[in-house]
Amino acid sequence: MLANTSAAEYLDALASFEHAAERLAGANPVMLTSEQVLDGMRRLETAARKVPSAQYAVTAIAFEQGLPAQLGYTGLKELLTDQLTLAGVEAQERMRGALNRAPRQERGVPPEPRRPLLAAAQRAGRVSERHAVAIEKALDKCARKLNDVTDLEDMLVTAAEGGVTPDDIALLGRRAYELIDPDGAEPSAEGIARQRDLHLGKQRDDDLMSTLEGCLAPEAHALVDTVMEKLARPGVNNPADAEHPVDIDDPDAIADAAKRDKRTAGQRRHDALVAALRAGIASGILGHRGLPCVPIITLGIDQLESETGVATTATGGRLPVPDALAMMGTLNHIASSSRSVLIGPRGG
Numbered sequence: 001m002l003a004n005t006s007a008a009e010y011l012d013a014l015a016s017f018e019h020a021a022e023r024l025a026g027a028n029p030v031m032l033t034s035e036q037v038l039d040g041m042r043r044l045e046t047a048a049r050k051v052p053s054a055q056y057a058v059t060a061i062a063f064e065q066g067l068p069a070q071l072g073y074t075g076l077k078e079l080l081t082d083q084l085t086l087a088g089v090e091a092q093e094r095m096r097g098a099l100n101r102a103p104r105q106e107r108g109v110p111p112e113p114r115r116p117l118l119a120a121a122q123r124a125g126r127v128s129e130r131h132a133v134a135i136e137k138a139l140d141k142c143a144r145k146l147n148d149v150t151d152l153e154d155m156l157v158t159a160a161e162g163g164v165t166p167d168d169i170a171l172l173g174r175r176a177y178e179l180i181d182p183d184g185a186e187p188s189a190e191g192i193a194r195q196r197d198l199h200l201g202k203q204r205d206d207d208l209m210s211t212l213e214g215c216l217a218p219e220a221h222a223l224v225d226t227v228m229e230k231l232a233r234p235g236v237n238n239p240a241d242a243e244h245p246v247d248i249d250d251p252d253a254i255a256d257a258a259k260r261d262k263r264t265a266g267q268r269r270h271d272a273l274v275a276a277l278r279a280g281i282a283s284g285i286l287g288h289r290g291l292p293c294v295p296i297i298t299l300g301i302d303q304l305e306s307e308t309g310v311a312t313t314a315t316g317g318r319l320p321v322p323d324a325l326a327m328m329g330t331l332n333h334i335a336s337s338s339r340s341v342l343i344g345p346r347g348g
Contacts, residue, residue: 138173
């Protein structure tokens with residue numbers, strides 16, 4: 001578990017690290033004895049092995065704060081490759097490490113890293129980055145067949161700490177998977193059902209954005225593909241082009257709208273999901289006793305008049321008042337009191 005530190009304390013630690021790294025890089029070890037050289041190599045290796053933990057922690061925070069979007073990047077990978085001049089593979093490994101070995105900030109899950117034993121070993125400098133990547137890949141693969149890979153994580157981390165090389169760790173991981181699935185059979189219905197997962201992260205305080213991640217079963221993947229193929233095309237469901245509604249069955253209209261579409265592929269997929277959710281809610285399939293199911297949004301009278309501030313939903317979510325007012329056109333009823341406005345279904 002990482003210690004809680006203030007911004008000043010973190011920046012002070014970073015400055016001290018930079019200073020020490022600069023001094024060490026400029027120092028000549030030629031005068032060391034053979035014993036001191038060996039000791040220095042070991043100490044330097046242990047210290048260097050701790051650095052990725054700090055990199056993953058700050059990378060995870062960059063993602064949580066929405067830094068890529070703030071700087072105009074399409075995603076975290078683009079930010080890492082541009083700002084840190086990492087290769088694509090390096091950026092992907094940095095993202096994987098941040099996902100699995102940095103403390104989590106998701107709603108409803110413990111704050112510990114997904115791979116706590118591996119993260120602790122790396123923070124202590126007992127395993128190298130290559131060890132960690134090999135262990136991570138083995139665990140990710142075996143997790144497709146097992147509900148809990150904690151014992152396997154413990155075994156592989158212990159092996160790495162005991163002197164097993166990263167290449168041998170990879171062999172151990174493959175052997176573990178062969179023992180778990182000796183026949184190499186096609187994915188079973190039980191395995192698919194066990195792995196399906198979806199996490200909605202908590203809303204950030206600064207911009208109210210939240211993360212969505214998980215593992216889709218084949219059926220869900222096919223359904224999402226179908227939605228994206230239809231609703232995530234350039235020119236379709238573009239919030240910035242709302243004054244020019246597009247008929248999704250009109251190729252000419254879509255082609256014309258696509259010329260005005262400045263969204264990234266990821267942003268188009270986001271907007272396609274929003275459109276699909278709106279359609280599902282509007283269809284009435286979520287209704288109860290003849291009443292439609294719609295979001296219940298509460299905002300103050302002063303917010304309604306000024307069109308500023310943050311509204312709240314019945315489930316505890318938050319959204320900017322302009323977004324709430326935009327949704328009013330699709331809802332059927334507005335109830336008000338002396339201090340607040342309730343937007344919801346007619347008859348609610």
